[in-house]
Amino acid sequence: MTYEGVLTKMQTELGNPIQYYLVFENSFLNLNQLLDKELEITFQGYQCLNCGKKKKIFRQGFCYDCFMSSASAGDWIMKPELSTAHLAIEDRDLEYEMKVQLQPHIVYLALSSEVKVGVTRKTQVPTRWIDQGAIQAVPIVEVPNRYLAGITEVALKNHFADKTNWQKMLKNEVPPTDLLEERLKTEALLPNEVRNYFFNQEAQLYQMNYPVLNYPKKVTSLSLDKTPNFQGKLSGIKGQYLLFQDGTVFNVRTFEGYVVRISI
Incomplete structure (x- = not known):
């Protein structure tokens, strides 16, 4: 199965454990159901969360111009x-x-x-x-x-x-x-x-109780700018991070405004 869209911070629902959702324009993913499964994340481009243009993201999901001018920044x-x-x-x-x-x-x-x-x-x-x-x-x-x-x-x-x-x-x-x-x-x-x-x-x-199968001993951040394609087994979700079995962690919020394809 493949999902495509612009990353925005994961939506959450207080529960035991907390439920996590990735919401795209035409679909959404309940990430809790993907624990212990292989995911592939592929970077495809940018889309500013403010103006919607395909401009490089500067900060907080905004292109440079929007970050410098938007009231919400x-x-x-x-x-x-x-x-x-x-x-x-x-x-x-x-x-x-x-x-x-x-x-x-x-x-x-x-x-x-x-x-x-x-x-x-x-x-x-x-x-x-x-x-x-x-x-x-x-x-x-x-x-x-x-x-x-x-x-x-x-x-x-x-x-x-x-x-x-x-x-x-x-x-x-x-x-x-x-x-x-x-x-x-x-x-x-x-x-x-x-x-x-x-x-x-x-x-x-x-x-708060998080859906984590096991916590990593060491963590390495995944950057879509440096690694535009990543594959790994999901072992947990905490904060706005996806945790993978090999110790790789992906901060979804950091990459708001990035267009990705997620394959399961």
Whole structure:
């Protein structure tokens, strides 16, 4: 069987284990069903996720021009503390920025490699944590806009990691940690503007279980630019990565906007 289309990040469904889907224009693949099967991935070209043109992908699935101009690729995406929509100040497109920034956001602790702090829109719970490969996560505060979430993250970054060690995450090298206890430590570290938002009720601990048959001891990243054709046996899916039996790992999100053919 063969599937063809533009790569976008895998769609997920919280379950035990999490269900993963690759969605193409005219078809979709439930990847869980492909565990322990041989897959062949062949790179065929590019298609910008924003303009749809067959231009080389620069970053986040966008060609260079779209990445530099699109409202959905502004600096505030990666650095929420730079959000200005709450002040009615435009970065690239105020209407879009107000829609995205002026909605409830969650600042959280997640356990993917070590304890990390992060920000997500409330509507992205628990998708954001699954995409990071977190095995557990707990919300710290829910705030009404992205700016407040951003300054909270900045304050907590002095005490917690803010990036996932992807190699440790994929090898499942995660130290046992009491996230609820770690969360209690954050209250004293919060900026004054968000202290009133601290969840005083019992915080919900989310658990994520991934469809992995066995975790690799060593990992090697597959780059479609360097290896346009790859064949291997799928042994697991975690975060936005496909894990293969030989230790090769493929970050689907990194190659958004790449046109591929997948043969099973």
